[in-house]
Amino acid sequence: MSASGFARPTLTRRRRQRGAVAIIVGLSLAVLIGFVGLALDLGKLYVTKSELQNSVDACALAAARDVTGATPLLVSEAAGLTTGTSNAALFQGKAVEMFENLNVSYSDTPDNTFYTKDKVPYALDKIKYVKCTAERTGIAHWFIQVLNALPGMNIQPSTVNAMAVATTTSAQTACAIPVYVCTPQTANPVRTAYNRGDWIRSKDEKDPYGPGSFGWADLSPPGGGASELADLLAGSGQCDMPVVGSKVGQPGSISSLIPAWNTRFGLYAGSYKGPEHGAPDFTGYAYSVNSWNPPNGGNAYPDFIQKRAANEPYQTDANAGLVTKGTPSTRQVHQAGADRRLVQVPVVDCNELASSKQATVASWACMLLVQPMQEPSAKDVTYIEYLGDSKDPTSPCATQGVPGSSTGNGPRVPVLVQ
Numbered sequence: 001m002s003a004s005g006f007a008r009p010t011l012t013r014r015r016r017q018r019g020a021v022a023i024i025v026g027l028s029l030a031v032l033i034g035f036v037g038l039a040l041d042l043g044k045l046y047v048t049k050s051e052l053q054n055s056v057d058a059c060a061l062a063a064a065r066d067v068t069g070a071t072p073l074l075v076s077e078a079a080g081l082t083t084g085t086s087n088a089a090l091f092q093g094k095a096v097e098m099f100e101n102l103n104v105s106y107s108d109t110p111d112n113t114f115y116t117k118d119k120v121p122y123a124l125d126k127i128k129y130v131k132c133t134a135e136r137t138g139i140a141h142w143f144i145q146v147l148n149a150l151p152g153m154n155i156q157p158s159t160v161n162a163m164a165v166a167t168t169t170s171a172q173t174a175c176a177i178p179v180y181v182c183t184p185q186t187a188n189p190v191r192t193a194y195n196r197g198d199w200i201r202s203k204d205e206k207d208p209y210g211p212g213s214f215g216w217a218d219l220s221p222p223g224g225g226a227s228e229l230a231d232l233l234a235g236s237g238q239c240d241m242p243v244v245g246s247k248v249g250q251p252g253s254i255s256s257l258i259p260a261w262n263t264r265f266g267l268y269a270g271s272y273k274g275p276e277h278g279a280p281d282f283t284g285y286a287y288s289v290n291s292w293n294p295p296n297g298g299n300a301y302p303d304f305i306q307k308r309a310a311n312e313p314y315q316t317d318a319n320a321g322l323v324t325k326g327t328p329s330t331r332q333v334h335q336a337g338a339d340r341r342l343v344q345v346p347v348v349d350c351n352e353l354a355s356s357k358q359a360t361v362a363s364w365a366c367m368l369l370v371q372p373m374q375e376p377s378a379k380d381v382t383y384i385e386y387l388g389d390s391k392d393p394t395s396p397c398a399t400q401g402v403p404g405s406s407t408g409n410g411p412r413v414p415v416l417v418q
Contacts, residue, residue: 048136054087055087055134056102056164057416058084058086060132061414063080064076064415065168065413066079069124070124070125076106077104077117080104081104103116103133110167110418128168131165133161139159166417167417170408170410170413172402173398174237174398175343176237176238176345176346177232177233177238177343177345178232178238179215180214180217180345181214181367181384182213183348186349187213188350194365197299197387198385199297199383199386200213202381202382215250216251216253216254217250219232221247226254229254230256231260233257233278241344241409244362245361246360247359247361248346248358258373259272261369263278265281265328266280266328266337267284267324268326274329274333281308281339282334283307283311284313285304286320287371288320288321288322290320300370300385311331313329322371324375326372341369342367343367344364344367344397346361346363346365347363347364364391365389366395366396366398368387371383391411391412392411393411397410401413
């Protein structure tokens, strides 16, 4: 038998194998392209979902801001829809529009049924939560539809949706110090209201129930002794504050608190030896009726901001017209200070306080500590400056935009809860 007789069947088999390999490679490429397409198209859906989530987050936060208990829901819905549709999706290539079912609804709790603005079954002041939803349909795939070439495959365009729920909570605020302020009607002298910039006079250290409009307060009665109050003054204060409607007490005359108060001005005396025993404010510059706008004082806050920016130290007793006998900190110490002279204090009915030694918190006020306390032998009073209600969005005590405790006393700011 010739050699060529053996070669012919072998060549035929090789040709047949080449055909089979081509089919396998073709099918493999289709599957590989399908898997690559799956990864790319799922990534496309994920990005679109994230972009749509940005839209509903913005919608819910904007709508929640106008849920005040008095503002019509039409205002809230318009704010949410306007903000939500200002976002873009599909790799920022297409604006989120109304036809994507961007909806705003409302509820009294995050777990109950949400209703559109015209179907809410309860009063405005019961509405606390806003939900925004959005959906984008008909998202075409890039590659995965190649699998439709396989028998039984029918891959259709996809849909993504997103949801967000928001409410409002109190903004973060300055912590409280153990001091109360009388309501204007029970202050001495009596006033109709406090105006921003007013100086409020302390009660005489020797007569804590006599003339004056502010005094020491026990923020968690009963049992707030001098050491507890001193720790609050030299420390950060009481940041978990009693809610409006709770009680605070009056411990009476405690002259031992004077050195603790003065640490906030960078003045150290007695057991308070330096910043390690009580951090100072960014400035120790003081204001008194003897050195600032005599005889009535007032409106020191604008100048205080400038002095704080320059880290001005206490200007000495002689220049301030005070008698503190404390050792003042240097400018360098104040540069490493903190916000220690902007504080919150409870506003109470002082007639109630005088009769029962406890009183209900009517509100919280933002105050500026304008001057250190003098030695008891000086027989003088101290002043603090009224800077508005703590719920006022313009209050300098509030870190507006940064959510705080749900039971806090700062202005209301929107926050996402789902």
